[in-house]
Amino acid sequence: MKKAFSAVGLLILFATGVHEIFAQGEIRGTIYSQGEFKPLELSVVKFQTRNKSSQEESLALQVAQVVQKDLTFSMFFTFLEENLYSFTEAGDLNPMDQDIWLRTQAQFLIAGKVELQSRMAKADIYLYDAFARQKTFSQTYRALQSSWRRLAHEISNDILQNLTGEKGVFTSRISYIKETSAGKELYLCDYDGHNPQQVTFDKSINLSPNWSPDGKRMIFTSFKSGNPDLWELDLESGKSKKLASFKGLNTAARYNPKGNLIALTLSVDKDPEIYVINSSGGNPRRLTYSYGIESSPSWSPNGKQIAFTSDRTGSPQIYVMDSDGSNLRRLTYGLSYCDSPAWSPNGDKIAFVSRESNGFQVCTLEITGENLSRLTDSGSNENPSWSSDGYHLAFASNRTGRFEIYTMGWDGTSQTKLTSGGGNFSPAWSLRF
Amino acid sequence: MYKMKYLLLLILGLALLGSGCKKGTKLEPAAEKPPQKVEEQPPKEEETPKPVQEPEVTRKEVTFQMIHFDFDKYNLRSDAIEALNENAKVLMESPEVKIRIEGHCDERGTVEYNLALGERRASAAKDYLVKLGISPTRIELISYGKERPLDPNSNEEAWAKNRRDDFKIISQ
Numbered sequence: 194m195k196k197a198f199s200a201v202g203l204l205i206l207f208a209t210g211v212h213e214i215f216a217q218g219e220i221r222g223t224i225y226s227q228g229e230f231k232p233l234e235l236s237v238v239k240f241q242t243r244n245k246s247s248q249e250e251s252l253a254l255q256v257a258q259v260v261q262k263d264l265t266f267s268m269f270f271t272f273l274e275e276n277l278y279s280f281t282e283a284g285d286l287n288p289m290d291q292d293i294w295l296r297t298q299a300q301f302l303i304a305g306k307v308e309l310q311s312r313m314a315k316a317d318i319y320l321y322d323a324f325a326r327q328k329t330f331s332q333t334y335r336a337l338q339s340s341w342r343r344l345a346h347e348i349s350n351d352i353l354q355n356l357t358g359e360k361g362v363f364t365s366r367i368s369y370i371k372e373t374s375a376g377k378e379l380y381l382c383d384y385d386g387h388n389p390q391q392v393t394f395d396k397s398i399n400l401s402p403n404w405s406p407d408g409k410r411m412i413f414t415s416f417k418s419g420n421p422d423l424w425e426l427d428l429e430s431g432k433s434k435k436l437a438s439f440k441g442l443n444t445a446a447r448y449n450p451k452g453n454l455i456a457l458t459l460s461v462d463k464d465p466e467i468y469v470i471n472s473s474g475g476n477p478r479r480l481t482y483s484y485g486i487e488s489s490p491s492w493s494p495n496g497k498q499i500a501f502t503s504d505r506t507g508s509p510q511i512y513v514m515d516s517d518g519s520n521l522r523r524l525t526y527g528l529s530y531c532d533s534p535a536w537s538p539n540g541d542k543i544a545f546v547s548r549e550s551n552g553f554q555v556c557t558l559e560i561t562g563e564n565l566s567r568l569t570d571s572g573s574n575e576n577p578s579w580s581s582d583g584y585h586l587a588f589a590s591n592r593t594g595r596f597e598i599y600t601m602g603w604d605g606t607s608q609t610k611l612t613s614g615g616g617n618f619s620p621a622w623s624l625r626f
Numbered sequence: 627m628y629k630m631k632y633l634l635l636l637i638l639g640l641a642l643l644g645s646g647c648k649k650g651t652k653l654e655p656a657a658e659k660p661p662q663k664v665e666e667q668p669p670k671e672e673e674t675p676k677p678v679q680e681p682e683v684t685r686k687e688v689t690f691q692m693i694h695f696d697f698d699k700y701n702l703r704s705d706a707i708e709a710l711n712e713n714a715k716v717l718m719e720s721p722e723v724k725i726r727i728e729g730h731c732d733e734r735g736t737v738e739y740n741l742a743l744g745e746r747r748a749s750a751a752k753d754y755l756v757k758l759g760i761s762p763t764r765i766e767l768i769s770y771g772k773e774r775p776l777d778p779n780s781n782e783e784a785w786a787k788n789r790r791d792d793f794k795i796i797s798q
Binding site for chain 2: 377398400401414416419420421441442444445458460463464465485486487488489502504508509530532533546548553573575576618619
């Protein structure tokens with residue numbers, strides 16, 4: 194297999210950070226609770242270009258569009274369509290440029306200048322408080338021209354952090370399983386579905402991918418040597434190795450937040466039960482003892498608890514236990530069939546799927562067992578996976594007749610399809626790296 | 627040539643199966659279909675001796691009946707018990723035969739849960755055969771979850787077909 198995943202050659206060579214950060218962190222907490230959250234209004238001042246070439250003009254437009262799409266996705270912002278121009282050569286706005294300051298209704302303005310130098314793209318980005326007519330952030334970005342999307346995502350991360358204190362997920366990636374003519378293979382794409390890339394070529398059935406917290410490895414279940422064993426793929430070298438091949442199932446594996454342990458389902462003692470093994474594959478410790486099915490462990494963000502699915506009462510339900518198997522309690526009541534728990538990175542909620550009359554639906558429930566929310570309502574929806582900021586979920590849905598990967602906000606808003614062609618399953622959202 | 631012999635054996639097998647059936651026991655639809663996904667079989671499958679290489683005339687063809695399950699269930703239905711009784715008879719008559727029971731599910735529910743469910747289904751059949759006196763060393767298990775449906779459609783009929791245990795001969 195070829196090199197599967199190489200670090201994007203993004204170089205930030207020069208940075209002038211104006212670190213007087215406006216209202217940092219003020220928004221956090223409001224977007225995520227029931228209160229009335231009003232997104233900040235932003236506008237883009239059309240990006241300047243250095244040489245005015247058509248290539249530069251189109252790149253400038255594309256970078257601005259990706260930044261706008263990213264920041265809209267974050268749910269913190271809305272963009273006003275104001276069609277603002279600046280005639281300043283630098284891309285840097287003049288505080289005396291009355292035309293812009295009087296015309297805009299936005300609270301913040303994003304301006305910039307884009308330049309192409311051989312195969313490198315350079316972007317100078319400026320952020321302004323439109324009321325104070327003050328620059329609050331400026332930075333220069335450089336990347337290979339072919340990695341211009343990554344460059345735009347970096348800009349979005351910085352603007353988001355500058356305005357809200359939040360760390361964006363715009364450079365995170367989503368892994369998923371794609372059905373091919375030869376089997377089911379592991380794929381990766383950007384958080385917005387761009388740059389899909391096949392990373393296994395096993396011509397076998399590969400399932401249930403999960404990221405190591407450092408983003409360097411993936412674990413997944415594969416039938417490539419006959420039994421459903423646990424495999425690890427090193428994303429930099431593209432090499433994979435068998436991590437656990439206990440008799441029977443080696444499935445539903447999930448790294449703990451530290452990355453030194455893996456919780457998974459083994460059936461080595463006949464019944465499918467939850468175990469923890471070391472990240473090197475050894476030292477299995479059994480956590481559950483119940484006749485029937487125990488599956489799909491999901492670690493709490495502090496690594497001290499594990500949510501999982503059990504059919505011990507006759508139908509699958511979500512349970513929570515300490516990571517040594519103690520203090521077991523049932524979380525879901527009043528639903529007939531629940532599975533696929535995913536503990537939110539903020540620790541307060543568990544996303545899962547509930548089998549309803551119209552198919553499986555993604556729901557969230559607070560860890561107290563209260564405030565059930567149904568986030569989807571059409572087709573069958575599977576395998577919710579949180580973004581690292583806890584504001585978004587990826588999931589698979591067959592609402593169009595075929596399974597595709599989608600993302601949505603934590604409250605079910607902005608459901609967006611990322612893949613096409615059908616046969617796309619089991620998304621796993623990476624941390625930031 | 628190879629294909630013809632295979633077909634001949636298959637027909638012979640079906641005939642035997644048919645004649646062995648009591649009232650209400652229907653032929654399993656899967657037996658009528660050529661295996662579509664042979665290329666996806668794991669390497670182990672290749673160890674299965676090809677009937678063609680055997681001294682074919684005198685050998686009695688060994689075949690097993692599939693069993694089926696209700697949605698999200700791994701308890702054995704009465705039709706499954708009848709089929710397992712027949713399968714046990716075959717195993718007793720051919721003590722050299724070793725089998726692998728493959729547990730399968732319909733497409734509803736997660737990959738992970740269905741792998742566990744398929745394991746329980748295979749395990750339930752093995753437990754029953756062992757109770758009837760078949761040595762556990764003759765029976766291997768594997769779960770394919772919902773990964774290898776017999777019928778790729780999304781309807782009750784397909785789902786009922788897909789919730790099954792297959793019995794594969796691994797040595798004889």
